[in-house]
Amino acid sequence: MEFPVQITFDNLEPSPALETVVREHAAKLERFFDHIMACHVTIDAPHRHQHQGKLYAVRIDLTVPGEKLAVRHAKPEDHAHENPRVAVRDAFDAARRELEDYARRRRLDVKTHEVPLHGRVVRLFAGDGYGFIEMTDGQEVYFHRNSVADGSFDALKVDQEVRLSIAEKESAHGPQATTVTPVGKHHVVGQGAVPGP
Numbered sequence: 001m002e003f004p005v006q007i008t009f010d011n012l013e014p015s016p017a018l019e020t021v022v023r024e025h026a027a028k029l030e031r032f033f034d035h036i037m038a039c040h041v042t043i044d045a046p047h048r049h050q051h052q053g054k055l056y057a058v059r060i061d062l063t064v065p066g067e068k069l070a071v072r073h074a075k076p077e078d079h080a081h082e083n084p085r086v087a088v089r090d091a092f093d094a095a096r097r098e099l100e101d102y103a104r105r106r107r108l109d110v111k112t113h114e115v116p117l118h119g120r121v122v123r124l125f126a127g128d129g130y131g132f133i134e135m136t137d138g139q140e141v142y143f144h145r146n147s148v149a150d151g152s153f154d155a156l157k158v159d160q161e162v163r164l165s166i167a168e169k170e171s172a173h174g175p176q177a178t179t180v181t182p183v184g185k186h187h188v189v190g191q192g193a194v195p196g197p
Contacts, residue, residue: 003036010044010085012054014100021085025092029035029062032093032096033103034089038063041091043084056084064102070096116163120181121156133162133177141166142173156182 005026007019026039040061045054062069071094081087118140119133129145141164145153156162161183167176 002030002034004038006038008040008042009182010046012043012045012056015084016141018084018088020037021088025088029096030091032099035065035101037065038163041088045084051197055079055081056087057081058087060091060095062099064099065106067102069095069102070097071098101130110116116181117166118161118163121158121162124156124158124162126154130146130173131156133180139175141175141177143177143180144173147177147180149179152182 003026005023007014007022009015009018022041022043026041027035029039042059042061044057044059046057057072057117060069060071062071071091081090117135119135120134122134122140131143133141133143135141143164148156163181163183164177165179167178170176
C-alpha cells in the first residue's frame, strides 16, 4: 500500500485487531483508483441505546488529486453496526463507490481536456492537395487539404508547426490527420519546446 492510513478511535479503546481490518480494507481501495494520497479513518461509538449496545459510526476521508472525498457511514438503526467490523466494511463499501465515481469523473475530465498533438509539415504536394506531418516521435501522418482548418492549406509551408487530431482508422497512406491547425511562431509547441526566433 503506497498511501498512509491514519486511524482514530473516538469514544472507544484503540484496537489492534480493528486497525488490521481497516488497513486491509484500505489496501483494497487501490484496485479502484491507484493515486490515493492519504486515508484517514475515524471509528466512533457515540450511540448507546437501552435495548442494544454501542452502534459504531465510521468516517473515511480520502485525499485524491484535486479533491477530498468524505464518507460518513452511520446507521443508528442498523443493529449490524453493533459490530465494529461490519460498520468498517460498510463504510469502505461506500468509500469504494465514491472512489469509482471520482475515477470515472477524472477519466472523462482528462479525455475532454487532452492536449492536441503537435508536429511539423515535412512534405507538401500542393498541386495534389495533400502532405505529411512529422510528429515529435518521428512518425509521419498524412493529411489532405480538406482537413486543414480555415481552408488555409495553400498558406502552409514545409517546416511549419501544426496542431492535429489523428483518425482512429488508418488511410491507405498510414495514419491520417482529421484536423490540422497551423500554429503561429508566437505559440509554444509541446511541453518544454522553445518557440522559434
